[in-house]
Amino acid sequence: MALNMNDRVLQPTKSFQDLILTLQLYWAEQGCVVLQPYDVEVGAGTFHPATVLRALGPKPWNAAYVQPSRRPTDGRYGENPNRLQHYYQFQAVLKPSPPNIQDLYLKSLEAIGIDMSSHDIRFVEDDWESPTLGAWGLGWEVWCDGMEVSQFTYFQQVGGFDCSPVMGELTYGLERLAMYCQGVDNVYDLNFNGGEGDNRVSYGDVFLQAEQEYSRHNFEYANTDKLFQHFKDAAAECNALLEQGKGTGSHGGHGCVLPAYDQCIKASHLFNLLDARGVISVTERQSYILQVRDLAKACCTAWLETEAGGAQPVEAE
């Protein structure tokens, strides 16, 4: 299924950006709010408040967005055809998860040009757990001809709270999916813009230099003393904001959750950078993860005291 937009026909199998546009249009048609990437560094699309926080509370929520995801330890100086320290995830979240969510997902694969009658699609058990978010869910990794093209998760808990109703989360690894669709073995060879000849812009043209530079930064240059300090500052600021925001919301509930949560994901990313620099020992690792989890839990607790979190207005005395 190709989606017609004015005179332009999207070519998800030939262009990385058309793949993204197709998924956005597809999920927009399913009633999702199409958001733009969150502007704080995160390790995965799940960390976007549109997933983590919106998974909590009773209110329905359907959204789709691209999220640049940073995994500093996965940097390979641009020399590995599959691994990147910065890559894109496409995320669709549906709450409550509709009964036909698997079919909706499969149709999204059709939309990007995967023909179900000649490709072997499989749902292979994959339980998801995020120790830093205090979250877990059950689901699958979705295989297309043996390749994992998506993660499919029914959220059960976030921040230690039960998700009710349950949010269904679909995460597409865009580079990998595009490599599959375009039949390319090296991520840097992906056609980014669908152009031919001189007009062709490759993924490498856009990101190779960035991968090299960030690998140097992540593994060699990043100032670890400052990173440790930033981590402390972010954690402290998160707690301070949560403390100050109590009861200051427009309807009497918590009034400063999202800024606090930003500090929480900053702390998480700073931890990842420190990890890549190899300055966190095995024993310390656990304690850092627990610190971030405590921040995430505190944010989730506060979120449930807000309007979007479904809290009833607090009567003024």
Add this chain to the structure above:
Amino acid sequence: MSELLLELFSEEIPSRMQKKAGEDLARLVTQGLKEAGLDFSDVAHYETPRRLCLIVDGIPEKSSDVREERKGPRVDAPEKALEGFLRSTGLTLEECEIHDDKKGQFYVAVIDREGRSAEHIISEVVMNVVRNFPWPKSMRWGTSRLRWVRPLHSILCVLGGKPLKFIVDGVAADNVTSGHRFLGAEQFSVNDFADYRQKLEEHKVVLDGAKRAELILKDAKALAKTEKLTLVEDAGLLAEAAGLVEWPVVMMGAFDKEFLDVPSEVLISTLKSHQKCFSVRKGKSLANKFTLVSNLETKDDGKQIIAGNERVIRARLSDAKFFWDNDLARPLDELLPKLDEIVFHAKLGTVGERVKRLESLSGLIAKQIGADEMLSKEAAKYVKADLVSETVYEAPDMQGIAGRYLALAEGKDASIATAIEEHYKPQGPTDAVPTEPVSMAVALAEKIDILTGFWAIDEKPTGSKDPFALRRAALGVIRIVLENNLRLPLKDVFQSARSEFSNDPKLLDDLLSFFADRLKVYLRDQGARHDLIDAVFSLGGQDDLVMIVKRVEALSVFLATDDGVNLLAGIKRAENILRIEEKKDKTKYASDVNEALLKMAQEKALQKAVGTVSSQVTSLIDAEDFEGAMGELAQLRRPVDAFFDGVIVNDEDADIRLNRLALLASIRDTALGIARFGKIEG
């Protein structure tokens, strides 16, 4: 009599959970039917990735009528008691019968329970089972309150051709299901199991998991054969693959020959764990082909599926080769310092520190068991190196195997390479034990280091909790020692392993008795009598496993003979008399018999026999000839029998009595050279 057909249709059930779920469904539903008094005959269950299916045959229209008579209070019982009885039975006093017995008249409530319709019972049972199903992990979805392994979509429930309609928390039961997700997705209704099975087949679903596995194996073998290859069979992988498809279609793909440089175990593991693909061999070596099981028939005979899988596998194998080449380029010695950075256990230090302990312990054990000491020490030095190799980081199941290849590649002695792989063995009761001396020494050291270490920090297994697999480690030591007939004084080894065991006798005894328990379990599984094991263990100070087993075996042979049984009775009688008299006299009798006080022929004969036998037994036991010692002991049977027949121990003359007790003590002491016979049953 009717047939019940039940299908619970859901989103994809994890492969590893399907079989158990089918069994649980059968068990719980039939249990529910039994409790409700509804008869049935045969039960069968099947599973696919999307359905659990149960067939119960021979169900009558309703459960049988039941008449229950409940005895109540006597007619003259207080009001309160009567009220309570009536309330509990739901009857009025007039509806109760009055019966007589010896003690007088009492009320009897006769409750007739009419049989309930099978439809009713089944609906109720199924609803209950669905709501309380024992999935190892279950979840909610949407706004449902129900929990299932993944969202449950529909229930098919047909009894005697008729759909049973009920709703479990929003999931409706009827006679409708659908077929394969892509090849037969339309819905259809069914009348009975035969109809169901046939329609599923038409809609591209093979219902029976065993049949799917059979088809996969047959096709995979055939496909390999057409290319003059043989399939690397793997029962676990086969079961998993059968649980990932409803309509298995086996295909074969290829990868670049250059990847064959990577150890075959690494290739097989990569194909299996990441891609669920089987490997194939050409002759003895691995072929550059693989077998995949897809869930789809396509117009292009799977061309695109194969191409897609080949691409993924190329990427996977490129990774594997990249890591392997990196590992090859680096000598094992360079890896060793990294072991200092891995914490083995907060209280037991790093892996690097552990390796140091393994080196000295392996050397020590090598000396004891006649393995080359230098080679054993060197093997121990490298035995954990591959834990920090890139290959093992990516594929943890390659630990040991990667190390063996790396050791061989840099020209280490073959016995060292073998020990690196084998020192983890045996992993379980059926795994093979190492048989090369160097491997044995290091494998023993590795397990004894774990055991003594965790004992020293007081992290012992309790009940069902054994997070560090210490029971398995002890069993491993037992098997290596016994199956290779090794003489290893455990006490000395424990004391050399950790100083705590020299300083703390309690700790040492505790670990030895843990071994005794594991040995008992092991020998019991081999069919040895537990009382014989107790009889040997209670001698105390037994830390030589081979000797313990020899004693138990000799005992068991001896006790199978007539002499053995009779002598056992005689020795036990002697021990019993001694126990009673020693208690009375508050003393313990020594075997210091005064010949001058021996009056009767039987006691003189016995004393003479004990004298000869006991010195013989001692020298035979010193020579570790337990069967010989038993044969010698058997000489005592007749004199002992004759003694008890003709002599009264508790003579009026106190000196004679004491002398006879001393004679009994000499029998006891002689027998104690072999075992504590009092512990033996019979």
